[in-house]
Amino acid sequence: MKLSPHTAPAEPDNLLIRMHNQVGAALDVKGTEDRAIWSCHGCGETRFEYPLYMTRADANEHATGCRAAYHRIR
DSSP: OOOOTTTSOOOOTTEEEEEEOTTSOEEEEEEOSSSEEEEETTTOOEEEESSHHHHHHHHHHHHHHOOOOSSOOO
16 A cells, blocks of 8 residues: 555644554544544544544544545555
8 A cells, every 4th residue: 555644644742543444544533531533534524522432433433434545545
């Protein structure tokens, strides 16, 4: 897989978890244990969830099914 800014973007200071979707685009969970959000670098979707355990579960579900990528795979 070809790496791109979407599969390996710079890590923000408040990054808690980094997952990858079906095609390798990064999905970041950011914030704190009490207040976290996730954003997918593949499709651009962002969701706010509270607390972290809910955000993690929702982000994992999204990563499992998302096949979007802003880069070419070869």
